[in-house]
Amino acid sequence: MIPKANRLQSVQEYYFSHKLREIQQLKAAGKLIINLGIGSPDLTAAPEVLKALTKATVLPNATQYQSYQGIPELRSAISQFYQHHFKVDLNPSTEILPLMGSKEGIMHISMAFLNDGDEVLIPNPGYPTYTSVTQLIGAIPTMYELTEANGWFPDLESLAQQDLSKVKLMWVNYPHMPTGATVTRLQWQQLVNFARKHQILIVNDNPYSFILNDTPNSILQVAGAHEVALELNSLSKTFNISGMRVGMVMGAASYIEAILQVKSQMDSGMFLGIQHSAIAALQLETSWFINLNKIYKERRLLVWKLLDVLQCSYHKNTAGLFVWAKLPNGGDGEQFTDELLHRFGVFITPGMVFGNAGQQYIRVSLCANQDDLKEVIHRLTT
Amino acid sequence: MIPKANRLQSVQEYYFSHKLREIQQLKAAGKLIINLGIGSPDLTAAPEVLKALTKATVLPNATQYQSYQGIPELRSAISQFYQHHFKVDLNPSTEILPLMGSKEGIMHISMAFLNDGDEVLIPNPGYPTYTSVTQLIGAIPTMYELTEANGWFPDLESLAQQDLSKVKLMWVNYPHMPTGATVTRLQWQQLVNFARKHQILIVNDNPYSFILNDTPNSILQVAGAHEVALELNSLSKTFNISGMRVGMVMGAASYIEAILQVKSQMDSGMFLGIQHSAIAALQLETSWFINLNKIYKERRLLVWKLLDVLQCSYHKNTAGLFVWAKLPNGGDGEQFTDELLHRFGVFITPGMVFGNAGQQYIRVSLCANQDDLKEVIHRLTT
Numbered sequence: 001m002i003p004k005a006n007r008l009q010s011v012q013e014y015y016f017s018h019k020l021r022e023i024q025q026l027k028a029a030g031k032l033i034i035n036l037g038i039g040s041p042d043l044t045a046a047p048e049v050l051k052a053l054t055k056a057t058v059l060p061n062a063t064q065y066q067s068y069q070g071i072p073e074l075r076s077a078i079s080q081f082y083q084h085h086f087k088v089d090l091n092p093s094t095e096i097l098p099l100m101g102s103k104e105g106i107m108h109i110s111m112a113f114l115n116d117g118d119e120v121l122i123p124n125p126g127y128p129t130y131t132s133v134t135q136l137i138g139a140i141p142t143m144y145e146l147t148e149a150n151g152w153f154p155d156l157e158s159l160a161q162q163d164l165s166k167v168k169l170m171w172v173n174y175p176h177m178p179t180g181a182t183v184t185r186l187q188w189q190q191l192v193n194f195a196r197k198h199q200i201l202i203v204n205d206n207p208y209s210f211i212l213n214d215t216p217n218s219i220l221q222v223a224g225a226h227e228v229a230l231e232l233n234s235l236s237k238t239f240n241i242s243g244m245r246v247g248m249v250m251g252a253a254s255y256i257e258a259i260l261q262v263k264s265q266m267d268s269g270m271f272l273g274i275q276h277s278a279i280a281a282l283q284l285e286t287s288w289f290i291n292l293n294k295i296y297k298e299r300r301l302l303v304w305k306l307l308d309v310l311q312c313s314y315h316k317n318t319a320g321l322f323v324w325a326k327l328p329n330g331g332d333g334e335q336f337t338d339e340l341l342h343r344f345g346v347f348i349t350p351g352m353v354f355g356n357a358g359q360q361y362i363r364v365s366l367c368a369n370q371d372d373l374k375e376v377i378h379r380l381t382t
Numbered sequence: 383m384i385p386k387a388n389r390l391q392s393v394q395e396y397y398f399s400h401k402l403r404e405i406q407q408l409k410a411a412g413k414l415i416i417n418l419g420i421g422s423p424d425l426t427a428a429p430e431v432l433k434a435l436t437k438a439t440v441l442p443n444a445t446q447y448q449s450y451q452g453i454p455e456l457r458s459a460i461s462q463f464y465q466h467h468f469k470v471d472l473n474p475s476t477e478i479l480p481l482m483g484s485k486e487g488i489m490h491i492s493m494a495f496l497n498d499g500d501e502v503l504i505p506n507p508g509y510p511t512y513t514s515v516t517q518l519i520g521a522i523p524t525m526y527e528l529t530e531a532n533g534w535f536p537d538l539e540s541l542a543q544q545d546l547s548k549v550k551l552m553w554v555n556y557p558h559m560p561t562g563a564t565v566t567r568l569q570w571q572q573l574v575n576f577a578r579k580h581q582i583l584i585v586n587d588n589p590y591s592f593i594l595n596d597t598p599n600s601i602l603q604v605a606g607a608h609e610v611a612l613e614l615n616s617l618s619k620t621f622n623i624s625g626m627r628v629g630m631v632m633g634a635a636s637y638i639e640a641i642l643q644v645k646s647q648m649d650s651g652m653f654l655g656i657q658h659s660a661i662a663a664l665q666l667e668t669s670w671f672i673n674l675n676k677i678y679k680e681r682r683l684l685v686w687k688l689l690d691v692l693q694c695s696y697h698k699n700t701a702g703l704f705v706w707a708k709l710p711n712g713g714d715g716e717q718f719t720d721e722l723l724h725r726f727g728v729f730i731t732p733g734m735v736f737g738n739a740g741q742q743y744i745r746v747s748l749c750a751n752q753d754d755l756k757e758v759i760h761r762l763t764t
Contacts, residue, residue, distance in 0.1 A: 001609060002550065002583040004640040006497050011643055045445040053655070054436045063427040063623040100482065100649060107648045111518065115388050116498070132647050136493065138520070168384065201384040227383060241445045244653050258386040261393055265514050266489045267482060271626050273435070274653065 010135035014128070015353045023347055033341070034372050035365075036303075037349040039177075039321045041240040042367050043295065045281070046288060049241060052280035056273040066269025068260060070098035074275045077282040078248050085210075086218040094253035097260055098278070100270055102207055102234040102247030105259075106133050108266070109230065109249065112258040113169055113201055114139040121170035123154070124355035125178055127205065130171045142167065145357050148326070152181035156194045164198045173205040175213055178354050178363040180318025182213060188222045195228040201255075207234035207247075210289055212296050212366075213319035226252050237321055239281040239288075246270070246278045296321070299366045302373035309380050312362065323364045324351070333362050344379045392517040396510070397735045405729055415723070416754050417747075418685075419731040421559075421703045423622040424749050425677065427663070428670060431623060434662035438655040448651025450642060452480035456657045459664040460630050467592075468600040476635035479642055480660070482652055484589055484616040484629030487641075488515050490648070491612065491631065494640040495551055495583055496521040503552035505536070506737035507560055509587065512553045524549065527739050530708070534563035538576045546580045554601070557590040560736050560745040562700025564595060570604045577610040583637075589616035589629070592671055594678050594748075595701035608634050619703055621663040621670075628652070628660045678703070681748045684755035691762050694744065705746045706733070715744050726761045 016038065023033050056062060069075065075092035082088045090096050099105045106129055114120065116138040122130045124143040134141045144159055146152040154172075172191060174183045183191075195202035204219040219229045230251035236242035249259060303323045307314055312325035327336055333350030340346045349365070351358025398420065405415050438444060451457065457474035464470045472478050481487045488511055496502065498520040504512045506525040516523045526541055528534040536554075554573060556565045565573075577584035586601040601611045612633035618624035631641060685705045689696055694707035709718055715732030722728045731747070733740025 001634065001636060002495060002581060004643075005493065005495050008494065008640060008643050011647065014646065017646075040447045042446070050439045050444070053439060057432045057435060061625070062432070063625045064424070065422045065618075065624045104649045111387065112390065113384060113387050116520070129647060136644070136647055138498070199384060236447075242447045243443070243445045243651070245650060252383065254383060258390060261386075261390050262518070264396065264399075265393065265511060265518055267486045268627060269625070271653070271656065 007136050007138065011132050019347070023341075026341070026345070031345050033345045033347060034368065034376050035347045036368050036373075036376065037347045037365060038367060039237075039365050040367055041237055041242055041321070042369065043240045043292070045240045046284055048280045048284065049239060049277045052276040053273040056276040059272060062272055064272075066272055066275065068264045068269050070270055071272070071275050074098055074279055077279040078250075081282045082218070082220075082250065085216055086221055088218055088220045088250075090220075090250055091253070095250055095256055097249050097256050097263070098270060098275070099232075099247040099249060099263075100267065101236065101245040102205060102232040102249075103129060105232045105247060105249045106130060106205075107137075108259045108262045109203055109232075110134060110137050110139065110169070111262045115168075117166070118168040119166040121159070121167055121200070123171060123173060123176070125351060125358035125361075126171070126354055127173060127177055128354065139168075140166075143355065146176070146179070146181075147357070152176050152179045153183060153187055154191075156190060160194070160198070164200070167198065167200050170195060170200050170202045171205065172202060172219070175206075175208040175211075175319035177208060177320060178322055178349075178351065178358065178361075179324040180315070180320045180322060182215075182319050183217070185217060185222065188217065188219050188225075192219065192222050192225050192229055196224050200228065201230065202228055203230045203232060205232045207232070207237050208320035209233065210238040210292075211320050212293055212300065220250060230255055235278055235281050239284070240292075241277065241281060244274050244277060246274060296366050299368070299370060299373060302370060302377065303364050303366065306373065306377050306380065307364065309377060321366050323366070325362055325364065327360050327362065330360055333359055337362055344376070346376050346379065389518050389520065393514050401729070405723075408723070408727070413727050415727045415729060416750065416758050417729045418750050418755075418758065419729045419747060420749060421619075421747050422749055423619055423624055423703070424751065425622045425674070427622045428666055430662045430666065431621060431659045434658040435655040438658040441654060444654055446654075448654055448657065450646045450651055452652055453654070453657050456480055456661055459661040460632075463664045464600070464602075464632065467598055468603055470600055470602045470632075472602075472632055473635070477632055477638055479631050479638050479645070480652060480657070481614075481629040481631055481645075482649065483618065483627040484587060484614040484631070485511060487614045487629060487631045488512060488587075489519075490641045490644045491585055491614075492516060492519050492521065492551070493644045497550075499548070500550040501548040503541070503549055503582070505553060505555060505558070507733060507740035507743075508553070508736055509555060509559055510736065521550075522548075525737065528558070528561070529739070534558050534561045535565060535569055536573075538572060542576070542580070546582070549580065549582050552577060552582050552584045553587065554584060555587040557588075557593070557595055557701035559590060559702060560704055560731075560733065560740065560743075561706040562697070562702045562704060564597075564701050565599070567599060567604065570599065570601050570607075574601065574604050574606050574611055578606050582610065583612065584610055585612045585614060587614045589614070589619050590702035591615065592620040592674075593702050594675055594682065602632060612637055617660055617663050621666070622674075623659065623663060626656050626659060628656060678748050681750070681752060681755060684752060684759065685746050685748065688755065688759050688762065689746065691759060703748050705748070707744055707746065709742050709744065712742055715741055719744055726758070728758050728761065
């Protein structure tokens with residue numbers, strides 16, 4: 001057999017992939033497992049969104065190749081969405097590129113800007129894909145630690161004292177996964193200033209902006225962002241359409257053009273029906289966001305109760321689809337969650353999945369309904 | 383601004399992208415341009431395929447994340463399709479990976495198997511993406527020339543005399559784009575033997591297998607293929623659903639696993655509705671293929687007539703969506719097609735787009751209806 005590429009030796013099996021196999025086996029053995037581990041929205045999409053998909057199937061070019069840049073109407077809808085929610089002006093022709101989910105954007109951006117041996121600043125704790133994609137393309141992940149004491153915001157002064165000469169790219173992700181931390185406008189400005197000073201391309205991954213977040217914001221709002229910043233966003237969590245794979249990257253025209261150069265070698269355009277669904281989603285009324293967050297707020301109350309039972313500590317002013325909590329008495333998250341799984345049939349994600357800075361933490365997903373959450377509390381208290 | 387990666391310097395703008403801009407300008411100036419350049423199926427999908435999409439929107443997990451490997455029913459349908467049409471047995475759990483179009487497979491396979499500096503055998507003429515993806519990931523394209531005299535089949539004896547020690551991968555593509563050449567079972571065996579002898583992973587890109595081809599075949603049919611061969615296929619051309627982005631890669635479990643390792647870092651699973659559409663397409667009756675090819679046969683007669691008018695020579699026993707034709711008197715394809723565009727408002731693709739071995743050729747697409755083809759002949763003869 002022909003051996004695989006060396007780059008694959010750096011990629012470990014995703015924690016969830018072997019854990020979900022274990023859960024499968026427990027279920028097959030008759031255990032009733034409740035999964036609070038995964039951030040996969042269980043709520044349904046708006047009827048308008050599905051209607052738009054069905055309606056688009058009768059268009060004459062319904063099943064034909066689409067442009068790499070998406071239809072102009074989709075880029076306009078994204079532009080209006082960013083203007084409406086963030087007061088950010090984006091030229092729909094040159095500063096917006098629709099993506100098949102923001103995840104593919106991580107690869108596209110990395111390929112568009114990183115050479116072999118370039119360093120990349122990556123948050124610890126943080127989304128593991130930043131690291132694995134960086135390794136896959138031959139660049140070097142340089143983790144920056146986030147701490148609870150610092151509000152999960154990078155210590156830019158101490159970072160500036162490191163040798164940053166090889167750093168080309170910095171991933172930030174606010175509202176932050178897994179901690180739910182948000183940043184202020186002033187902090188965005190600090191990040192952009194840092195990136196400008198050190199000539200680093202800073203990319204904010206912003207998929208959680210509209211979940212349990214009273215003041216959604218964007219890195220593109222602050223002065224100087226145009227020069228050094230890109231933003232990824234996604235419709236997955238905001239509109240419960242993760243399976244449709246719609247995301248977007250926004251920023252200066254020359255950056256978008258470089259990303260498009262990569263993307264056009266890797267895929268073709270997005271299915272027309274999904275583009276129409278995305279437009280319908282982006283144009284939903286404010287009530288959509290209010291109703292969505294009402295459900296997540298109710299669930300979060302139950303998750304807080306559950307965490308009280310587990311004697312974990314957590315912050316209440318967080319955003320996003322998860323509650324991040326610290327174990328009592330410096331406990332180890334993996335041991336703790338394995339015990340929960342095997343004793344109570346409850347799966348919660350250990351914080352170390354997101355880096356060693358998460359070792360004493362666990363992450364509880366809000367993608368489970370109230371009945372399941374009540375049942376978990378019941379199991380833990382009886 | 384932060385500079386883009388060096389790898390993008392190797393990627394030229396796609397010929398079509400600047401040519402289509404030129405056509406846009408001509409149209410804006412009032413010219414009625416007929417486009418015979420692009421291989422984008424204009425025919426509609428089967429009603430069953432669109433019905434399956436709409437029907438799947440009411441499933442409870444309609445808009446949720448899907449598995450990287452696709453639903454088991456899709457892999458089963460692909461397995462049955464390969465068994466039915468090619469008599470190839472594939473384990474749906476381990477030897478089949480659905481893709482968002484076969485194009486993304488070119489990147490996934492390249493990333494899964496190629497290290498920096500590995501060489502890749504690529505056909506000239508051939509699909510330009512093999513070369514650009516190879517360059518994007520830091521491997522080295524080594525072109526192998528195909529000639530009309532050799533029936534557009536590689537000269538394996540002369541290849542074997544080259545230094546192949548650094549060659550890790552070989553792209554083949556039969557039915558061949560742009561020439562439409564097909565290969566016999568014996569020729570598949572020769573290719574597989576060559577790959578085994580030199581320990582090269584050989585990948586056949588097979589999207590045109592069912593278009594104007596009386597005897598569709600697959601590299602996976604021959605002895606020893608399991609050890610060294612992968613096959614890409616696509617539903618785009620076979621079922622007129624290019625915009626839905628459904629393809630697949632098939633081969634030994636360990637190869638598929640390596641590709642999945644890459645893919646799982648780059649995207650998430652395919653939209654459920656599209657998976658159901660794909661299943662409906664794969665299960666269409668034989669009449670689908672007969673009707674489809676009837677239309678293409680009628681169109682091809684007109685294209686042959688058009689080529690006679692242009693005094694080009696061509697073969698009649700070819701497969702796929704195009705007719706490949708040699709210009710009279712050693713003419714240059716780019717000059718010739720530019721003249722056609724500006725004098726007659728007809729866009730045909732010059733063969734050099736597919737490599738310098740195509741310089742004296744042009745490629746005419748069958749993705750244009752009979753009225754358009756008749757109009758082209760009319761313009762050229764009056």
